[in-house]
Amino acid sequence: YVLKDTPSSLDHLLSLVEQLHRNRTTKIMVVDDSRTARHYLRDLLRSYHFQVVEAANGNEALDRLKTDTSIRLVLMDYHMPDMDGIEMTRRIRAQHPPDRLALIGVSSVGSHTLSAQFIKHGANDFLNKPFLREEFFCRVVQNLRMLDLLDHLRESASRDFLTGLHNRRFFYESGASLMATAKRGQISLTAAIVDVDFFKQTNDTYGHEAGDLILRKVAECLTRHLRESDMVARIGGEEFALLTVNMAPDSASDYFEELRQAISEIRIVHGGKSIGATVSIGVHIGSADNLPALIDLADQSLYKAKAAGRNTVHL
Ligand code: GH3
Ligand code: MG
Numbered sequence: 001y002v003l004k005d006t007p008s009s010l011d012h013l014l015s016l017v018e019q020l021h022r023n024r025t026t027k028i029m030v031v032d033d034s035r036t037a038r039h040y041l042r043d044l045l046r047s048y049h050f051q052v053v054e055a056a057n058g059n060e061a062l063d064r065l066k067t068d069t070s071i072r073l074v075l076m077d078y079h080m081p082d083m084d085g086i087e088m089t090r091r092i093r094a095q096h097p098p099d100r101l102a103l104i105g106v107s108s109v110g111s112h113t114l115s116a117q118f119i120k121h122g123a124n125d126f127l128n129k130p131f132l133r134e135e136f137f138c139r140v141v142q143n144l145r146m147l148d149l150l151d152h153l154r155e156s157a158s159r160d161f162l163t164g165l166h167n168r169r170f171f172y173e174s175g176a177s178l179m180a181t182a183k184r185g186q187i188s189l190t191a192a193i194v195d196v197d198f199f200k201q202t203n204d205t206y207g208h209e210a211g212d213l214i215l216r217k218v219a220e221c222l223t224r225h226l227r228e229s230d231m232v233a234r235i236g237g238e239e240f241a242l243l244t245v246n247m248a249p250d251s252a253s254d255y256f257e258e259l260r261q262a263i264s265e266i267r268i269v270h271g272g273k274s275i276g277a278t279v280s281i282g283v284h285i286g287s288a289d290n291l292p293a294l295i296d297l298a299d300q301s302l303y304k305a306k307a308a309g310r311n312t313v314h315l
């Protein structure tokens, strides 16, 4: 997001180019019944290379938001014939939370109660017309940066730092909606727990650092074997969970056997020694009442795989 000119050095120019590129991928919707006002805002935004979409009224805007999830920010006029900006803000917020979509109310009525109304009903910010170009961009940029920051926080909160895989929390939250789809009969789910064998011993023998390297390699291997629609997460210290979508029961055995085999071939070099690991995999094909219940069934399979001597798959 580009604000204003500052002394130019090569670094500065490079960061400008980067920001303009960033703007190019950021979509903003301008909602105003007046074509002139709409085009004024559109052209301002375009001069900074933002992508702009327009809506002439509240319903058009709501429809567009429904089908276009890439819109990051809405600039909304107050005075519109069918639905005023406050009502529209309220309706947008019923569908799009402020941490996903930014909303700035715009009006030429220089009334403080209006800005309070906008914000009370869910707008992030408010602009009085006429405004300075610089204030306009400050507010647009500030709100977009806040969304980026929230995205970043959300992403970090859903990841495991060691392996970069999704964490337990993300797995249970996102898995629950996959589970709901499965319960409606639209997909079938297979759950698996992958647990590193005798990992305490690996740590005791080679040290925690070696153990960490192995966990990273196992995570890489799981990611490599994952299909697009599937989920994997590190749900415990040396435990990983997989949810696979529409896997034919006949192919499950081969799939997990291949995974087990691939992990058993992992080697890390630590302190001049080549170290490997094996895993036991517990699989549950079929339904369950909820995600914890499904994972519990896979866990029972895992227990059997361990009892059968480890480095094995139990379906
Ligand atoms: P089993 O074959 O029955 O699963 O034996 P195990 O030793 O793997 O199981 P146990 O639950 O007794 O021990 C798990 C070990 O995993 C204990 C812990 O030190 C290690 N561990 C858990 N999280 C981490 C981690 O982040 N890094 C490393 N290096 N080790 C970890
Ligand atoms: Mg108007």
Ligand code: MG
Residues within 6 Å of the ligand: 195, 196, 197, 198, 199, 238
């Ligand atoms: Mg273990």
Ligand code: MG
Residues within 6 Å of the ligand: 195, 196, 236, 238, 239
């Ligand atoms: Mg374990």
